[in-house]
Amino acid sequence: MNSKRLTDNVLAQNLAGLDGWQLNDDSTAISRSFRFRDFNAAFGFMSRIALMAERLDHHPEWSNVYNRVDITLSTHDVGGLSEKDMVLARFINELGA
Ligand SMILES: C[C@H](O)[C@H](O)[C@H]1CNC2=NC(N)=NC(=O)C2=N1
Numbered sequence: 298m299n300s301k302r303l304t305d306n307v308l309a310q311n312l313a314g315l316d317g318w319q320l321n322d323d324s325t326a327i328s329r330s331f332r333f334r335d336f337n338a339a340f341g342f343m344s345r346i347a348l349m350a351e352r353l354d355h356h357p358e359w360s361n362v363y364n365r366v367d368i369t370l371s372t373h374d375v376g377g378l379s380e381k382d383m384v385l386a387r388f389i390n391e392l393g394a
Contacts, residue, residue: 298353298380298381298384300372300374300375300379300380300381301375301379301380302372302375302376302377302378302379303377303378303379303380303383305324308320308324308378311383312327315327315383315386315387315390316390317329317390318370318386321369324377324378325371325376325377325378326369326370326371326377326378327369327370327371327378327382327386328367328368328369328370329367329368329386329389330365330366330367330368331365331366331368331393332364332365333364333365333366334364335363335364336363336364338364339361339363339364339365339366340361342366342392342393343359343361343366345392346368346385346388346389346392349385349388350385353381353384353385355372355381355382355384355385357369357370357385357389358370358371366393368389370382370385370386
């Protein structure tokens with residue numbers, strides 16, 4: 298998969314179709330928080346993401362406190378956002394609703 302940094306235009310187009318994700322101040326990362334019924338649901342969600350992250354060789358920065366999962370996506374190799382972040386964010390949205 299292409300891991301070039303996305304141009305501002307392409308990034309804006311992608312974000313328009315991506316519910317809930319916030320672009321950080323310097324446009325190098327996107328973040329979203331999810332809340333679940335309990336820890337079990339939150340950790341199940343994280344487990345499904347972990348398996349996909351390995352398949353994509355693209356990994357989230359994240360933290361979990363009980364039923365909350367905070368996720369930041371960025372492509373360290375390019376110092377910003379790439380198609381891989383968009384693919385992973387879409388996958389996460391399908392899981393997390
Ligand atoms: C060597 C390995 O493919 C790279 O370090 C991958 C692993 N996972 C990664 N994940 C993220 N989020 N960004 C990267 O640049 C990245 N690079």
